[in-house]
Amino acid sequence: MTTAQTWVGDFTAREQGFAGANVPWLAAMRKRAIERFADEGWPSTKQESWRHTSLATLAQQTFLPAAKASAQAQAQAVRQGEPGHWLVFVDGLYAPELSDVGALPAGAEVRALSQALVDAPDHVQDGFGNERQGSSIAALNLALMSDGAFIRLARGVVLEQPIHLVFIAASEQAASFPRNIIQADAGAAADIVEHYIGQGSSTTLTNTVTRANLAPDARITHIKLQQETEQAFHLGILDVEQAKGSVFNSHSMSFGARLARHDIVTTFTGQRCETLLNGLYYVDGRRHVDHHTLIGHAQPHGVSREYYRGILADTARGVFGGRILVSPGADGTDAVQRSDSLLLSRLAKADARPELEIYADDVKCAHGATVGQISEESMFYLRTRGMNEADARNLLTYAFAAQALERIEIASVRERVADAIRMLLPGEAQVGEPA
Known part of the structure; x- marks a missing residue:
């Protein structure tokens, strides 16, 4: 039996118990998603965007359905008494006893996706995405989605304190598939922090998708702090759409996992959008981390800044593949992209591939990459x-x-x-x- 067939069998056995199993549009979409994954399987190094990152070791692993083990100590440690709106998930499942959303202003909704699918499935559908979007990894996430966060900010709502989404990989050999949805109406603003942590020395799989839709003049800052165990596998996707005048800032901090892959995409669907993609990773031992980004300047006068830094020790490997696409008519684009890697060992390896693809006139675009040792x-x-x-x-x-x-x-x-x-x-x- 192939690994794809194993996941199909898991889906068939558990589909009636998934969050939103009674929501017709989601149930049908899940089936189409698992069919896509069965056809395509895991991405391979034959695909250009995966040339430097092999999932062969991951494909050989056997994982178990999430069971929501005890993780109270881990949840308390990550919170550290810090103020904010906290949602905690253990092995991909919402843990209300560990969460504390607190008081929210009128027009702000922060809750578990499983709850939103019961109370307002139509609102969820607006930002949920579909099985054709992204890679086969995104399709597998959609098919096996366990839970996640649903964040909706009405017009003009500004949150003073950050929203913290904590995902704890607690059980040995557990696989979790969180899906987060962020909808910010015109002029809304919030800071959202995703924490991914592990406990013990367990081998786990986290396949996570976060989708964000920013209306005109909305402003969202998203921070991802990934600190899972050295035997964990982490596959993360962040997919953003920005309307006119919106601002999206992303900070991807990757410090854990045996293998971590972060795909980050933002598309400017309106004029005068701004984005910052800021990344930092540290890898040692034989660990591997890969950041792949795409900024789609589809409208005029967009501004993007992209800076990624990697620190590599021992025989670790870091990969950066960044693409800035300036579409026809996106005049006035101002884009900068840079990747810098610091090697602490002669055996560490960094691969960088910054790309500019420009089909418009009157643009300012620059990119560069460095790989070096301590001076x-x-x-x-x-x-x-x-x-x-x-x-x-x-x-x-x-x-x-x-x-x-x-x-x-x-x-x-x-x-x-x-x-x-x-x-x-x-x-x-x-x-x-x-x-």
Whole structure:
């Protein structure tokens, strides 16, 4: 039996128990999605966008349905008493006893997708997407979707505190398929933080999709902090549509998993949209992380900035594939794309492929990539001032990461990411000041 057939069998056995099983449009869409995955299977290295990332090891794994194990300690640790609107999911299933949405202004809706499918399935359908969108991985997510967050902000609603979506991979060999939907009406604004964490040393699979639709002049900042265990597999997709004058900022922070793949797509469907894609990853051992991005400038006068930084140690590998597509008629586009990688070992490897595809006139577009090691001159400077070699390397490594941290505007999240970087440095080095 092929791995695709295994997932089809899992779908057949469990489809009556899925969230929204009684919603006709979703039940039909799930079946079409699993049929697509059965036809296509996992992406392979024969596909250009997957040339540097193999899922062969993942395909050999056996995973179990989510069971929502105990994760109270992990949930409390990630919250740390921080204010905000908190939804917690354990092995992909909503955990109301660990969540605390708190008070919301009129016109703001933050709740589990499973609840929204019961109370307002038509509203969910508006932003849910369909089985044809994205790769076969997105289709598998749709077919086996367990739960997720449903966020809807009415016209002009501004949330003062962040929304935190916490996904805990708790059970050994568990596979979870969260799907998050974000709908921001005209002029609405919010900060949304997705935390992905694991516990113990379990081998798990997280296949997650987040879809966001920004109406004119809406503003959403999205931060993804991925810290699953060293044996985890993480496949994440972020798909965004931006209407006229909207602003979308993405910060992808990847510090865990045996293999992590992050696909990020945003499309400008109206004029004068803005986006920032900011990424930082750290990989060591034999771990592998891959960021693939697409910014679609489909309308005039769009502005995009894209900066990704990777730190690689031991025999780890990092991949960046970024594409900026400027469509015909998207005059006045202003786009910058850059990827920088720091190798801490001679055996670490970084692949970078920034791309510009331009079909319009009167544009300002630039891209570039660097791969290098710690500067010997900088090391010498610090050593001559009394710093030992290990501390000097840690300080320079942290300084490299700090440029990505500075772009995160939410102070509490910036400090959380800075702490994660410090914990990864040898000896959990105490470098840098709290952000």
